[in-house]
Amino acid sequence: MINKVKGTYDVLPNESKIWQYLENYIKKLYESYNYNEIRTPIFEYSNLFHRDSEGSDMVTKETYNFKDKGNRDLTLRPEGTAGVIRSYVENKLYATNQLAKLFYIGPNFRYERPQKGRFRQFMQFGVEVIGSSDYLIDVENIYLAYQTVKGLKLKEFQLVINNLGDKVSKENYQKALFEYLNPFKDKLSPDSKERLIKNPLRILDSKSKEDQEILKDAPSINDYLSDESKNNFNKIKDVLEKLKVDFKVDDKLVRGLDYYSDTVFEIISTNKNFGSQTALVGGGRYNNLVKEVGGPDLSGMGFAFGMERLIEAIHLENIKLFEEPTIDAYFIHFNEVTKKEAFIIQANLRDEGFSSDLNYLNSSFKAQLKEGLRLNTRFLLILGEDELKVNQITIKDTKTSSQKTINKDEITSYLRGEKHV
Ligand code: AMP
Secondary structure, three states: OOOOOOOOOOOOHHHHHHHHHHHHHHHHHHHHOOOEEOOOOOEEEHHHHOOOOOOOHHHHHOOOEEEOOOOOEEEEOOOOHHHHHHHHHHOOHHHHOOOEEEEEEEEEEOOOOOEOOEOOEEEEEEEEEEOOOOHHHHHHHHHHHHHHHHOOOOOOEEEEEEEOOOHHHHHHHHHHHHHHHHHHHHHOOHHHHHHHHHOHHHHHHOOOHHHHHHHOOOOOHHHHOOHHHHHHHHHHHHHHHHOOOOEEEOOOOOOOOOOEEEEEEEEEEOOOOOOOOOEEEEEEEEOOHHHHOOOOOOOEEEEEEEHHHHHHHHHHOOOOOOOOOOEEEEEEOOOHHHHHHHHHHHHHHHHOOOOEEEOOOOOOHHHHHHHHHHOOEEEEEEOOHHHHHOOEEEEEEOOOOOEEEEEHHHHHHHHHHHHOO
8 A cells, every 4th residue: 555645634525625615715705805816836946945045944944855857956835925926026917016915725845744733735825915015914914814714713813913123123133132042052952053043033933941941031122123113013003903803912923934024923723722833824024025036126915824724723613614515316216227217317407507416336225315315415316117107206305304206307397496495
């Protein structure tokens, strides 16, 4: 037997309904905010992700890199934003859309240690708004992520926001943090020791107890923010409050990627059975990415949800998003003659837009009945040979338990009439 690749999973037929439901839900919700879908390739030239300025673990250690037969360096995308920005720049979307509001749904790949809520192939959906740094775009983004979760009737979550400051504030803070942490260098966890040189900000979201202890007296980003940056963040918080969004400010929230500045946010699950990977969605503003990828100097803001984690949260809160699927008709037959006739009637019913199935295994009457009920069938269509000879068929309405024998030609009009009762 050949097994699935470590860190991957199959979506089996009994689970695919929730994926389909979510994909439709996202499309409808995001389109109502005037975001349009963009679909980019799952692999890109490696240098799109491996930029000098990007030193995050995700990009430096976790990407799937390979050479194709033409000796090109390619990378399976570890996240959605870089590819969307590449496409935005390459297709000059800025020439036609002063403000591009895009959403995407698709798989990403990271060579991480698999655990609950963490896979090597996982589905993300998210948005990018490119072309303005207006504070209301930040609010719209955060609000849309918040509504995505609320609209699914989830209750056990917390929205957390932070302001990393503009470029200068961030750099000054980074310097101060380094100076504070450097004397503790030998006491930091191995990961954080490495981060101290590369990006001391990342130490702030370390889960290690020793690191957390050291961080207790660390300087706060709040002391390094320019007045303009503080002002901007205050305006964002003010509108969120007016919209009655329940949020918390956490000055240690930094997010995994190095390209973020100004506003960052996460929605984390607060369900106690969720496991250690609690972020349902993460996002923030990026000011240099579009330029770095070769485009104009434009600011962007976006977020990405992990679909597996969202589904896990829905399961843990026992939320029922939709009724179990049903089919309109299930045919019960008794021999080769009635089976063939059932097949022909069924083709006609399907052409008319009804959903239907029949038994191909020549099962017993009882087994066919059981299968029909298991499929949540509304009408059982029973084809007895004697009845068929006089063009008749028996219909059992599983909703009302009533049974009727009608003429074969009346099936569609009968079903149509009864279905809406
Ligand atoms: P990131 O792109 O790292 O900012 O992550 C955004 C969201 O994607 C997270 O909040 C998770 O919900 C999801 N995510 C990131 N990495 C993984 C992974 N390896 N497996 C499953 N979901 C992930």
